[in-house]
Amino acid sequence: MSTAPRPAFLKGHGTENDFVIVPDLDGSLGLSAEAVARICDRRAGIGGDGLIRVVRSSAHPEARGMADEAEWFMDYRNSDGSIAEMCGNGVRVFARYLQRAGLVEAGDLAVATRAGLRHVHIAKDAGNTGGTAGTPDRLGAITVVMGKALLPEPGPEGPITVTVGEHSWPARHVNMGNPHAVAFVDDLGQAGDLFAAPAVHPASAYPHGTNVEFVVDRGPRHVAMRVHERGSGETRSCGTGACAVMVAAARRDGADPAVTGRPVTYTVDVPGGRLVISERPDGTVEMSGPAVIVAEGELDPSWLDTALG
Numbered sequence: 001m002s003t004a005p006r007p008a009f010l011k012g013h014g015t016e017n018d019f020v021i022v023p024d025l026d027g028s029l030g031l032s033a034e035a036v037a038r039i040c041d042r043r044a045g046i047g048g049d050g051l052i053r054v055v056r057s058s059a060h061p062e063a064r065g066m067a068d069e070a071e072w073f074m075d076y077r078n079s080d081g082s083i084a085e086m087c088g089n090g091v092r093v094f095a096r097y098l099q100r101a102g103l104v105e106a107g108d109l110a111v112a113t114r115a116g117l118r119h120v121h122i123a124k125d126a127g128n129t130g131g132t133a134g135t136p137d138r139l140g141a142i143t144v145v146m147g148k149a150l151l152p153e154p155g156p157e158g159p160i161t162v163t164v165g166e167h168s169w170p171a172r173h174v175n176m177g178n179p180h181a182v183a184f185v186d187d188l189g190q191a192g193d194l195f196a197a198p199a200v201h202p203a204s205a206y207p208h209g210t211n212v213e214f215v216v217d218r219g220p221r222h223v224a225m226r227v228h229e230r231g232s233g234e235t236r237s238c239g240t241g242a243c244a245v246m247v248a249a250a251r252r253d254g255a256d257p258a259v260t261g262r263p264v265t266y267t268v269d270v271p272g273g274r275l276v277i278s279e280r281p282d283g284t285v286e287m288s289g290p291a292v293i294v295a296e297g298e299l300d301p302s303w304l305d306t307a308l309g
């Protein structure tokens with residue numbers, strides 16, 4: 001019988017954007033892109049839209065410079081093993097794990113990411129909804145300060161367009177620490193199956209690829225979206241994408257808090273639930289939504305050795 005250590009894992013989701021969480025507090029576990037892709041495989045592995053490795057900032061070379069401000073670093077990987085700068089739903093799930101593990105309490109904390117520091121607020125358990133304290137239906141929402149959106153102007157090659165099949169739409173380039181192309185459509189079905197990445201022109205606007213959001217209106221300051229996440233395909237939710245959609249919708253609707261001095265809030269429906277996104281007059285974007293841990297277990301050492309090989 002193998003006596004090799006059994007690395008722990010958990011499974012969690014934020015509005016059904018699901019992740020494998022691997023606690024590696026001292027940064028001793030190496031995970032290749034191939035290993036991450038296998039772990040995230042929904043048939044041959046555990047399955048997830050991405051993998052979150054939980055590491056002390058002081059133990060990770062990309063986060064040591066933030067260690068004085070944030071004890072914990074979110075090492076986020078897409079389901080194909082590629083490295084991503086940020087994941088909005090992932091940050092909430094990351095914070096929920098830290099709370100569950102007793103590493104932080106409800107309240108404020110800073111999280112180090114490849115897109116910089118993200119400030120998080122974990123609300124205390126919600127009011128009496130008929131559940132038991134600490135169960136998913138009573139866990140308070142988690143709010144993430146997502147930073148400021150950047151809206152690059154079109155380059156010399158012209159405006160951005162997104163194409164699926166015979167349909168093309170103008171798109172807004174929004175950067176939330178990672179890139180997004182936001183297209184407003186008449187019907188979310190026009191986005192197709194989203195198994196493959198939609199065509200985005202000009203490609204030079206996104207040299208490392210992009211997330212693509214398709215958006216329809218549901219009511220005043222209320223939209224719904226579908227998303228193709230770079231490196232993962234269509235997911236049930238995308239936190240940074242919802243923020244990009246909110247900012248693009250606000251500008252389309254003539255709302256700019258930097259001009260009016262008043263915050264703007266939109267409700268953004270995703271296939272996996274609902275997020276509430278606000279933009280402050282200083283340009284800071286905040287996202288609030290649920291985060292749930294649904295399972296935990298151990299990775300089999302022999303299987304993991306094969307995956308790591």
